[in-house]
Amino acid sequence: xxxxxxxxxxxxxxxxxxxxxxxxxxxxxxxxxxxxxxxxxxxxxxxxxxxxxxxxxxxxxxxxxxxxxxxxxxxxxxxxxxxxxxxxxxxxxxxxxxxxxxxxxxxxxxxxxxxxxxxxxxxxxxxxxxxxxxxxxxxxxxxxxxxxxxxxxxxxxxxxxxx
Amino acid sequence: xxxxxxxxxxxxxxxxxxxxxxxxxxxxxxxxxxxxxxxxxxxxxxxxxxxxxxxxxxxxxxxxxxxxxxxxxxxxxxxxxxxxxxxxxxxxxxxxxxxxxxxxxxxxxxxxxxxxxxxxxxxxxxxxxxxxxxxxxxxxxxxxxxxxxxxxxxxxxxxxxxxxxxxxxxxxxxxxxxxxxxxxxxxxxxxxxxxxxxxxxxxxxxxxxxxxxxxxxxxxxxxxxxxxxxxxxxxxxxxxxxxxxxxxxxxxxxxxxxxxxxxxxxxxxxxxxxxxxxxxxxxxxxxxxxxxxxxxxxxxxxxxxxxxxxxxxxxxxxxxxxxxxxxxxxxxxxxxxxxxxxxxxxxxxxxxxxxxxxxxxxxxxxxxxxxxxxxxxxxxxxxxxxxxxxxxxxxxxxxxxxxxxxxxxxxxxxxxxxxxxxxxxxxxxxxxxxxxxxxxxxxxxxxxxxxxxxxxxxxxxxxxxxxxxxxxxxxxxxxxxxxxxxxxxxxxxxxxxxxxxxxxxxxxxxxxxxxxxxxxxxxxxxxxxxxxxxxxxxxxxxxxxxxxxxxxxxxxxxxxxxxxxxxx
Numbered sequence: 001x002x003x004x005x006x007x008x009x010x011x012x013x014x015x016x017x018x019x020x021x022x023x024x025x026x027x028x029x030x031x032x033x034x035x036x037x038x039x040x041x042x043x044x045x046x047x048x049x050x051x052x053x054x055x056x057x058x059x060x061x062x063x064x065x066x067x068x069x070x071x072x073x074x075x076x077x078x079x080x081x082x083x084x085x086x087x088x089x090x091x092x093x094x095x096x097x098x099x100x101x102x103x104x105x106x107x108x109x110x111x112x113x114x115x116x117x118x119x120x121x122x123x124x125x126x127x128x129x130x131x132x133x134x135x136x137x138x139x140x141x142x143x144x145x146x147x148x149x150x151x152x153x154x155x156x157x158x159x160x161x162x163x
Numbered sequence: 164x165x166x167x168x169x170x171x172x173x174x175x176x177x178x179x180x181x182x183x184x185x186x187x188x189x190x191x192x193x194x195x196x197x198x199x200x201x202x203x204x205x206x207x208x209x210x211x212x213x214x215x216x217x218x219x220x221x222x223x224x225x226x227x228x229x230x231x232x233x234x235x236x237x238x239x240x241x242x243x244x245x246x247x248x249x250x251x252x253x254x255x256x257x258x259x260x261x262x263x264x265x266x267x268x269x270x271x272x273x274x275x276x277x278x279x280x281x282x283x284x285x286x287x288x289x290x291x292x293x294x295x296x297x298x299x300x301x302x303x304x305x306x307x308x309x310x311x312x313x314x315x316x317x318x319x320x321x322x323x324x325x326x327x328x329x330x331x332x333x334x335x336x337x338x339x340x341x342x343x344x345x346x347x348x349x350x351x352x353x354x355x356x357x358x359x360x361x362x363x364x365x366x367x368x369x370x371x372x373x374x375x376x377x378x379x380x381x382x383x384x385x386x387x388x389x390x391x392x393x394x395x396x397x398x399x400x401x402x403x404x405x406x407x408x409x410x411x412x413x414x415x416x417x418x419x420x421x422x423x424x425x426x427x428x429x430x431x432x433x434x435x436x437x438x439x440x441x442x443x444x445x446x447x448x449x450x451x452x453x454x455x456x457x458x459x460x461x462x463x464x465x466x467x468x469x470x471x472x473x474x475x476x477x478x479x480x481x482x483x484x485x486x487x488x489x490x491x492x493x494x495x496x497x498x499x500x501x502x503x504x505x506x507x508x509x510x511x512x513x514x515x516x517x518x519x520x521x522x523x524x525x526x527x528x529x530x531x532x533x534x535x536x537x538x539x540x541x542x543x544x545x546x547x548x549x550x551x552x553x554x555x556x557x558x559x560x561x562x563x564x565x566x567x568x569x570x571x572x573x574x575x576x577x578x579x580x581x582x583x584x585x586x587x588x589x590x591x592x593x594x595x596x597x598x599x600x601x602x603x604x605x606x607x608x609x610x611x612x613x614x615x616x617x618x619x620x621x622x623x624x625x626x627x628x629x630x631x632x633x634x635x636x637x638x639x640x641x642x643x644x645x646x647x648x649x650x651x652x653x654x655x656x657x658x659x660x661x662x663x664x665x666x667x668x669x670x671x672x673x674x675x676x677x678x679x680x681x682x683x684x685x686x687x688x689x690x691x692x693x694x695x696x697x698x699x700x701x702x703x704x705x706x707x708x709x710x711x712x713x714x715x716x717x718x719x720x721x722x723x724x725x726x727x728x729x730x731x
Contacts, residue, residue: 009344010344013293014281014282014285014293017282017285018285021285021286025286055472055476058472059469059472059473062468062469063469065468065469066467066468066469068289068290068310068342068344068345069344070344071343071344163343
């Protein structure tokens, strides 16, 4: 099953490589991993999307907790949560498809953030599957470049991950 | 007070009460060696290879419960140390390794003797640090010692660039340490302990399986009391030997791949299993599916939550310091009105005694050729079971584990997890330094001993009267055994040709060498060796090249699918 694991860790050099190293050393999957400092600059927040059976996910959480620099670990998929990913897509936008691409971007609530006479760059946010769907909805041959951040997640309502 | 980084590092070691540092100098640690030179509190043991420094610190720690300390230089100093660090990591040995690094301004430039020490050791340390300012050395070393010793122990590496060790900073050793992301559980959960007690009292066929965690947490007494109170059989893992007295009648021997028949059958057939400071390792329970195909309740006590339900799902998990949890469990059992049923217990013991009567460790002794088992039996006799025994890895290791009955913890020193050949001799150096005057035997093979034989020189320099017991069968015995069983007797590269004359070699290093070729000479040689209290004696026992270790649970098989000597 797919799980979104959020964690807070010391914002120190090498902390990311401890997490990445743990996943590769123990053969766990990483679908995506995002990390950035939080409002408390001593802490980084990381979101890891992974897949595994319940015992594997349990092990992943325990092994993450065991890393000395990891402060807290939460499996967002244990409760209600929101997941968002940012994608930038550069598409070939010439001739008749130019209007069509604008319409598709609107339908997916994307924004065109850069324009040239040959291209559009579209910004989209949403769940990973929404972004996948957008890519499936436009002609594959028009896609020049995509860049995705990987998912970030946060608990709904009063679910808070903070020190 | 202002001191250089190097002086601060040494002051920290003094503050921690460090007796010995095992190490080898080099360019990047010269300031630290200079600071070491100017004091007398911390003694330095100069090894002949950095791997040996780590094993020696490891042996020192295993035999004492103190933190082993290592000092090596950058680059090859660190890479040579890695095998030792990984060995300590796998067996959860508390250790602090200080490594020199190239000057901080050179880092990343592929400088002379530069290696990413923090990167290269990351997967085999509990934690590591790169110190970037001399003012951080004291707090970092304080953390390093605390991390190494607390929770599930392990090695911690502190990498200090050369310029930092020469930089001046204000020194004060922190009195306390607080790491906000690190809070190892000490006490076990009370409700779980009560549930465990209930399960154990009601068990029809209880079994206690105790590992290295008992030794590390100094929980032997609590374990022994618990086993006696429950009247249950107890088995030890390779790492746990001595954690429960081997001569006690409730002890059923070591379990696992080369465990006794009664221990393995007990594990397989019990209805309540109490696992203490052990981790259901592949060499211990064999095939997981086979092991879990039998219904039984499992209680698991361990300091490391990640060790619980890792390979085998358990019913009651208790995270905490083993000695504390066992103490609490004992208290609950003592206060309980219920007692284990005597009749049920008698039935279970009848079954165990039946398994025990197979006498799975029996072997056919010979007048012609020395049997390795016989050497260990004699070693046990002559040392009255009181020696510290280190070993290397292979058949001799298993023979030592099977035939030397350890009654006390911290007497059996071996590389269980990583299985590092070359461990035995340097580990014995650490043990001997920690216990001057005590008998220390290094049981080894002609393969393993050559992986760190240069340490005979260190032994001479520091006057370490270790008794080296080389079971020399001219084969990499365990490899040969597997090739005999599983590879159609094709002994690919497992024969040791062109061996040195170990007697002359020992003499060349300034020690005593004894060649033993006849079974009738075994006892005499051992007696002579142990009578030479101040000398290292290297005994070259020419043992039966075809001897195998039994019982054997082949890799991937279940605990009851064991091969006994009598089956062949």
